[in-house]
Amino acid sequence: xxxxxxxxxxxxxxxxxxxxxxxxxxxxxxxxxxxxxxxxxxxxxxxxxxxxxxxxxxxxxxxxxxxxxxxxxxxxxxxxxxxxxxxxxxxxxxxxxxxxxxxxxxxxxxxxxxxxxxxxxxxxxxxxxxxxxxxxxxxxxxxxxxxxxxxxxxxxxxxxxxxxxxxxxxx
Amino acid sequence: xxxxxxxxxxxxxxxxxxxxxxxxxxxxxxxxxxxxxxxxxxxxxxxxxxxxxxxxxxxxxx
Numbered sequence: 001x002x003x004x005x006x007x008x009x010x011x012x013x014x015x016x017x018x019x020x021x022x023x024x025x026x027x028x029x030x031x032x033x034x035x036x037x038x039x040x041x042x043x044x045x046x047x048x049x050x051x052x053x054x055x056x057x058x059x060x061x062x063x064x065x066x067x068x069x070x071x072x073x074x075x076x077x078x079x080x081x082x083x084x085x086x087x088x089x090x091x092x093x094x095x096x097x098x099x100x101x102x103x104x105x106x107x108x109x110x111x112x113x114x115x116x117x118x119x120x121x122x123x124x125x126x127x128x129x130x131x132x133x134x135x136x137x138x139x140x141x142x143x144x145x146x147x148x149x150x151x152x153x154x155x156x157x158x159x160x161x162x163x164x165x166x167x168x169x170x171x
Numbered sequence: 172x173x174x175x176x177x178x179x180x181x182x183x184x185x186x187x188x189x190x191x192x193x194x195x196x197x198x199x200x201x202x203x204x205x206x207x208x209x210x211x212x213x214x215x216x217x218x219x220x221x222x223x224x225x226x227x228x229x230x231x232x233x
Contacts, residue, residue: 002202003195003198003202004195027201028198028201031194031197031198031201032194032197034190035186035189035190035197036189036192036197036198036200036201036204037201038201038204038205038208039201039205039208040205040208040209040212080202080205081202103194105194105195106195140190
């Protein structure tokens with residue numbers, strides 16, 4: 001129920017014109033494709049309206065406050081989830097946002113990043129837990145190495161992919 | 172040997188079952204684990220802080 005509240009708030013925010021688009025990514029999105037994983041945060045990619053000023057998240061926080069949700073550090077607390085809003089910051093994240101799926105989450109539409117983009121975003125970040133995410137996504141069959149390679153190459157991550165493949169997939 | 176194989180088979184079936192849970196069900200599992208995870212993180216912070224104050228020991232995670 002509480003993640004549905006996140007979905008409902010994001011949809012409302014989009015309809016009200018506070019954001020142009022959104023998509024869940026990170027560990028909460030990963031669970032759509034893999035086993036459940038332990039995580040504290042819900043990360044949301046957002047596309048802002050083009051006329052945002054110096055503080056692009058101000059209108060989002062204001063909207064959340066008006067709906068009774070508290071700000072905790074850089075996140076908005078929605079039920080048990082600290083929700084972090086991350087403006088799409090690169091061609092890769094903009095593509096992930098544009099091509100996100102709209103799925104049914106307990107009766108509410110919820111935009112979620114596709115497995116291939118989750119994997120390639122993880123490849124671009126490159127920490128241990130990001131590599132674990134890529135392996136989990138590949139093992140679940142929700143993305144193939146070929147699909148990853150295509151998207152990685154398109155976004156200048158061919159070398160990162162090559163290194164990941166040599167370290168974890170080629171034996 | 173057969174017993175061991177049986178354990179692996181049962182484990183694989185159990186893991187398969189967990190993957191085939193619906194996304195909302197997996198999110199609920201994660202929500203259930205959040206409090207425990209929070210406590211672990213607090214414990215880690217509490218353990219690391221004194222050694223930093225003493226000028227030695229491990230550094231905290233960024």
